[in-house]
Amino acid sequence: MRLAEIFERVVGADAPIRFRAYDGSTAGDPDSEVALVVRTPAALNYLAQSPGALGLTRAYVAGHIDVEGDMYTALRAMADLVLSERIALSPGEMLRIARSIGWVKFVNRLPPPPQEVRRSLLSGLGTRHSRSRDAEAIHHHYDVSNAFYELVLGESMTYTCAVYPTPDAALEQAQFHKYELVSRKLGLTAGMRLLDVGCGWGGMVMHAAREHGVRALGVTLSKEQAEWAQKRIAQEGLGDLAEVRHMDYRDVPDGHYDAISSIGLTEHVGKKNVPAYFASLYAKLTPGGRLLNHCITRPRNDLPPFTRGGVINRYVFPDGELEGPGWLQSAMNDAGFEIRHQENLREHYARTLRDWSANLDRNWDAAVREVGAGTARVWRLYMAGCVLGFERNVVQLHQILGVKLDGTDARMPLRPDFEPPLP
Structure with a gap:
């Protein structure tokens, strides 16, 4: 049995993508702009x-399967096939396919590509979200x-959801707008002290210092991020106000900060640790201080x-966990914060990922030279898949603003005045 015939049996003869195999067989729509x-x-x-997403991912990352054309378009077409429940084979059909292909294909086991995190490595570092294991998980993803x-990220070096002020805004405009939105929600003014936990390459720290005269400290578990950020801070002449340290947020002293931004860190904390996480940030704030928590969420x-052995956990975010916005808001509230505002930026993250994907495609050859084809393939697949996830409401992005009351005074305006002016 030729592979094209198997493809048609699995997804139907009218599949909206082209299919081509090493045995010379073809199937699907010959006019489709994408091909498997x-x-x-x-x-x-x-x-x-x-079988399923993990096997396909391994084969693609290792270069045994390719996608010709736009990855997002291909994934959307294949996702439609899965969601329509057209992919269904009986045990008897599976047996006939196995016999026709040759049993050796099913007996010989191949090791996963090296880009897949080794579960034994993580388990050897202790329980989920221990300090040593968190450090290794962050190293796997961020020290690429x-x-x-x-x-991939562009000039801003910002690896979190942008906020697009207009439909035609460019990525860099949208990242600036995001940082300014966070600054306004936190009420930043000159002389205030900001702590940015999980600060990445220091984008929020530098924005707060440059645009608002704030004394800002960022902490990250990635040594490479911290070194890069300190160099950029020096280049911009912000060393008297901004600093990024290679440091665990749990080691930051309490009671010193007027505002805290947590942009993209909660996903790495783990559900069982979230209450302690918010309690820790509450303790680090002065009375009247605000926390802006910005993170990926579940729709309910x-x-x-999510499956801990799934593709995202194996290739992108080891030990990552997502929670619903209501649960997170309750956890902030229970830690002592008065909740003052929340919003869902789901559509903005889909756009951000599209822009990152376009950057990767435009710089593909340079990216492969830098990290190798396998890692570049991981990112191409992951970002296109995440666009679908945000578009289809599989995941969301929430900003939740809380305040540590000064007695009963929230020090908040009567009406929100957060939105930055249009560029």
């Missing part, structure tokens, strides 16, 4: 070992290569957790 290409028999080994991130509070 099975390049070697090793792809079948991966699919036999791990600063030069690679420059190619009662959804089961």
Whole structure:
């Protein structure tokens, strides 16, 4: 049985993508702008070992399967096939396919690509979200290569959701607008002390110092991020106000800060640790201080957790966990914060990811030279898949603003005045 025939049996003869295999067979829509290409028999080994998304991911990252054309368009077409429940084979059909391809394809086991995090490595570092294990998880994702991130993220070096002030705003405008929105929600003014936990390459720290005269400290578990940020701070002449340290947020002294921004860190904390996380940030604030928590969320509070052995956990965010916005807001409230504002920026993250994906495609050859084809493929697949996730409300992005009351005084305006002026 030729592979194109198997493809048609699985997804139907009218599949909206082209299919081509190493045995010369073809199927699908010949006029489609995207194609799925099975390049070697090793792809079948991966699919036999791990049917579904994990097997496909392993085969793609290892170069045994290719996608020609736009990755997002291809994933959207294939996601439609899955969601329509057209992919369904009986055990008898699976047996016939296995016999026709050859049993060796299903017996020979291949190791996962090196880009897949080794579960044994993480488990050897202790329980989930211990300090040593958190440090390794952050190292896996963020210490890929600063030069690679420059190619993908652009000038702002900001790896969190942007906020697009207008439909035609560019990525850099949107990242500036996001930082300014956070600054206004926190009520930043000259002379205030800001703590930015999980600060990445220091974008929020530098914005607060440059635009608002704030004394800002950022902390990150990534040594490479901290070194890059300190160099950029020096280049911009902000060393008297801004600083980024390679440091665990749990080691920052309490009671010193007028405002705290947490932009993209809560996802790494773990549900069981979230109450203690917010309590820790509450303790670090002075009375009247504000916390802005910006993180990826689930659309509901009662959804089961993502599979810990799934693609995202294996290739992108080891030990990452997402919660519903209501649950997070309650956890902030229980830690002592008065909740003053929240908003969902789901559509903005889909746009941000589209812009990052365009940067990667435009700089593809340079990215491959920097980190290798396998890692570049991980990012191409991951970001396109996340666009779909945000578009289809599988995941959301929430900003939740809380204040540590000064007695009963929230020190808040009568009406929100957060939105920055249009560029």
